[in-house]
Amino acid sequence: MSVVPADFETATVRFGSPQHKRLLAQFFIDTHREYDPERIDWPALSAEELHRLTGLPFWQEAVATENVTSNTVTAAAALESDPQLQRAIALQGFEEQRHARLLAALTAHYRIPIEFPAPYAPRDLEDDFLFAGFGECFDSFFAFGLFALARDSGFFPAALVEVFEPVMEEEVRHILFFVNWIKVRRAELPWWRRPAFRLRCGWIILKQVASRAQTARSLGGGARESSENFTLTAHQDIGPPVTLHGLLETCLRENDRRMGQYDARLVRPRLVPAIARALYRLLPARL
Numbered sequence: 001m002s003v004v005p006a007d008f009e010t011a012t013v014r015f016g017s018p019q020h021k022r023l024l025a026q027f028f029i030d031t032h033r034e035y036d037p038e039r040i041d042w043p044a045l046s047a048e049e050l051h052r053l054t055g056l057p058f059w060q061e062a063v064a065t066e067n068v069t070s071n072t073v074t075a076a077a078a079l080e081s082d083p084q085l086q087r088a089i090a091l092q093g094f095e096e097q098r099h100a101r102l103l104a105a106l107t108a109h110y111r112i113p114i115e116f117p118a119p120y121a122p123r124d125l126e127d128d129f130l131f132a133g134f135g136e137c138f139d140s141f142f143a144f145g146l147f148a149l150a151r152d153s154g155f156f157p158a159a160l161v162e163v164f165e166p167v168m169e170e171e172v173r174h175i176l177f178f179v180n181w182i183k184v185r186r187a188e189l190p191w192w193r194r195p196a197f198r199l200r201c202g203w204i205i206l207k208q209v210a211s212r213a214q215t216a217r218s219l220g221g222g223a224r225e226s227s228e229n230f231t232l233t234a235h236q237d238i239g240p241p242v243t244l245h246g247l248l249e250t251c252l253r254e255n256d257r258r259m260g261q262y263d264a265r266l267v268r269p270r271l272v273p274a275i276a277r278a279l280y281r282l283l284p285a286r287l
Contacts, residue, residue, distance in 0.1 A: 013265045015180070016187020020265075024180045025084035027263055031173055032091055033166055037102040042109045043159035052155065054112050063103050063114050065139075069132050070096035071120040076129035085184070092177060095170050102167065130201060133178035134208050140171040141272045144258055145251030149242060172258045179269050205271065245287055248280040 013020045045053065074093030080086035107114045122128040147168050151161045186197055242250075252273060259268050 015183035015267060020180070021082060021085060021184055023263065023265060024177065024184065025082070025088045027266060028088040028173060028177050029091060032095070033169065035166055037098060037105045040105060040163060042106070042163070043157055045110070045157065045160070049157060050110065053110055059103070059107060059112050059114055063100070064117055066096065066100040066103060067117050068120045069136065070100050072122050072128045072132045075122045076125055079125050079129065085181070088177065092174055095174070099167055099170070127200070130204050133175070134204050136171065136178065137175050137269050137272050138208055138212055140175050141251055141255055141276065143171060144168065144254035145247055148250050148254045168258070172262070175269050176259070176262060176266055180266050183267060209275070243285065243287055245280060245283045245285050248276050248283070252276055252280065
């Protein structure tokens with residue numbers, strides 16, 4: 001699915017402008033894809049494939065993360081006064097809830113024991129949305145690489161991998177929407193409130209970076225992180241052994257490929273790819 005305009009090389013838009021807001025909302029609404037998790041025809045798995053699937057240690061963390069994200073994003077539609085942007089955030093909330101439904105359908109079908117938490121109640125709409133959004137920027141970047149590893153290694157059958165391709169497409173759209181929404185949100189504030197908004201975003205990003213850095217330090221030391229950072233440790237469980245250097249290379253390649261399908265006038269997430277690219281250059285290939 002490609003939605004890059006024919007004139008993308010010369011197209012420009014001022015971030016936060018009415019044109020940017022229309023482009024952002026329309027991009028997200030137009031690329032929404034219909035599917036029903038409760039009607040998926042789950043593929044039959046061999047005993048070995050079923051053992052691989054049920055033995056993965058991160059299902060509980062994935063369910064917990066989707067619980068927080070789906071309820072946070074759904075509530076965050078109330079932040080917007082622009083009807084189209086509000087519609088887009090509500091649609092994103094629907095898609096996040098659909099991810100939770102997909103996990104529920106998968107774990108039920110393959111009899112993976114999971115405890116589903118009570119629905120998360122956001123405490124501060126904007127802070128929670130910012131925290132969830134920046135968290136998705138980190139998690140989705142690694143998820144792109146992990147998905148490619150699982151797909152290319154044959155660790156899972158192709159039919160099962162295909163079920164989750166729409167989820168990967170949605171994650172790209174979600175973080176693209178979020179980083180552009182940040183531009184819109186900041187532009188709408190009075191000039192004297194913009195520095196405080198930048199500081200809030202920076203503080204949340206620092207917390208996310210610190211959390212991932214702690215997880216990265218645990219890699220190779222036998223410690224496992226049982227938190228929302230499961231996307232950073234999951235390469236230890238999916239497919240053949242891969243180094244952190246190799247994981248970063250795959251993530252960078254997949255991020256560029258997936259982002260390249262969408263309108264070039266939309267700003268791309270830059271921080272996580274920049275951190276990953278720096279680490280990739282610094283780390284020895286054997287690590």
